[in-house]
Amino acid sequence: MKFQKPDFNPRIMPPKLKVLTLEVEKFDNNFAGVCYKNGRRYVIDGAIPGDVVKAAAVESFNNITYCGLLAVVKPSEKRVRPKCRYYDSCGGCDFMAVGLKDELAFKTDYVRRRLFPFGTEVRDAATEKGFRNKITLAFEKTNGKLNVGFIDDKTKKVTDVSECLMHEAVFSDLVKALRFWIEDNDVSIYVPRFGTGTLRFAVARYLDGQLLLTVVGTKSLPSTEDLYKKLKKRFPKVGLFENVNAEKTNEAVVGDVKHLYGEKFIESEMLGIKFRLGPDSFFQTNAAVCGKIYEDALEIVRGKNPSVVYDMYSGIGITSALFSRVAKKVVSVEIVKKAARAQKELLSENGISNVEVIEGDTEEALKNVAVEKGGVFFVDPPRRGLSGATEEILRFEPKAVLYLSCNPDTLVKDVEKFVAAGYKAVSATPYNMFRATTHVEIMVLLEKIENDE
Incomplete structure (x- = not known):
């Protein structure tokens, strides 16, 4: 039987978990830190070789204990301060605490x-050098506040993000346009727990100054023409698409994508080969x-x-x-x-x-x-x-x-x-x-x- 690491959120750690001080020796095949102590193998997500950490023993299997990282007591020489202000809450760039070299x-x-x-x-x-050309944004309302950003793997909540270092400046403009559209038109946000609301995701592809955006809802979304106009003010070449996804799934786009307004393709070139991308074309990120x-x-x-x-x-x-x-x-x-x-x-x-x-x-x-x-x-x-x-x-x-x-x-x-x-x-x-x-x-x-x- 393969050991499966459990979910762990240090912000809601159960009080009875044993806390250990461990010195990380290496990475395992999942890039989790590994420490050997008294014949036992400890696996600590988020730890880097050379770190001395405080970790909570969450679950054990045979001679393996999976631990949640609580604090870095003494950082590794290879640990750097993450440049992103959302690093702790977003979870998308889990290797940002290590320098590029x-x-x-x-x-x-x-x-x-x-x-x-x-x-x-x-x-x-x-x-x-290069930026990611595909963005999948999620939405959530918490106590009346609209969050637009990425789903945190630990909390399963949406981290409100206004900028992303892995994407071009287009990211901020896209988030602003979506936020204004939602607020101006009172677009309802999907709530997975209750199955209520309409807007689930927005999936964008941006390449060579061209943007294709697919908005995903449980049914057709309102005022999409207004969204297109808001996008058009920020992006010279933009196409807007819609996908209806009422399935109980975490997958963003399911089934066919419908063209609503603007461009239908991104046109680009690679190594002398001209090509076109649709909103759902596979292309390396x-x-x-x-x-x-x-x-x-x-x-x-x-x-x-x-x-x-x-x-x-x-x-x-x-x-x-x-x-x-x-x-x-x-x-x-x-x-x-x-x-x-x-x-x-x-x-x-x-x-x-x-x-x-x-x-x-x-x-x-x-x-x-x-x-x-x-x-x-x-x-x-x-x-x-x-x-x-x-x-x-x-x-x-x-x-x-x-x-x-x-x-x-x-x-x-x-x-x-x-x-x-x-x-x-x-x-x-x-x-x-x-x-x-x-x-x-x-x-x-x-x-x-x-x-x-």
Whole structure:
């Protein structure tokens, strides 16, 4: 049985919990601090190696005790003062108490530990300056006060936020417009506990001076034209959309998104590829880091001189378009119908004719693709990993597989399968897609081991 850490809020700590003084030795695989004392392993969320902390023993399992952080008695040399005034209440940037240099070093070391069994060369973590281009805002009214911001993981309450260091100045202008719209039109706020109210979330994407905003309600929202006018005063190019989500879920957008006013797409370019984004298009949250990843991927694939590249989970098709430059043919598979359609439009817009787009599940789609051995696969699966698609990929006997992962746990499991099938995990690069968080994006190059004749 796997130990599951419980929720802990130091502001409402039960009085009978045992309080301990602990010196943190290292991070675990979830970037929680770890201390060993009297044969017991203590895990402290929010603690950094080198910290001496006061912690409350919340729950124990076998020889592990999960602790809630109460106070830092003596800070680690690697601990810094968070620059954000909402750090303690927002919870979105859980790695902001570490400087960027140490953050990259910790993430590099983490990837080395996870891939150590495979003898993989792990390069230093790569980062690029850039802001997050997607914002999900929640709403709450407390004693008549309107809170617009992010949900605190500990309290499950909405932290009222007027600015965010991870986003451009657009964040403050967006919050102001939403706040004025809600107050001017008496828009009711959804209360999950009772299922009352209408407005649940606002999901924005901002790129190259263009904003697409989706407001989410339990039913159609009132006075949306007024919201559009308020946005238009602040943003030259803006599109407003609506999503009706009456489901009992924490997921913001469920089902179709309806265009209301203004722009329908964001138009941009990456590495010479022109593309368009809709309000619900999948796109990496940090465009600068995304560009670095794709540039690195293109160079690796180019070095393999493939006749065919198989691009799995290809989204709107930027990677497929890039790979078309270095291969005679690209087979691109994407399960989301809207994304596959957008990919065909992207290829047409960029004058690319050597990419075959297949709409469908990766595992099932590959069963109907003619096998051309010796190609290269690029895979960028969801958090669950490749699942059954691994066996289908191996049927093609690719000379290399380039695996981009947002979940190290499923990455390691999938790498194990490739290694067992005669591949070597040659190299890995961590990418700091979400600065000041514990998230790390990882790209691993797997190469087929050629047996000596």
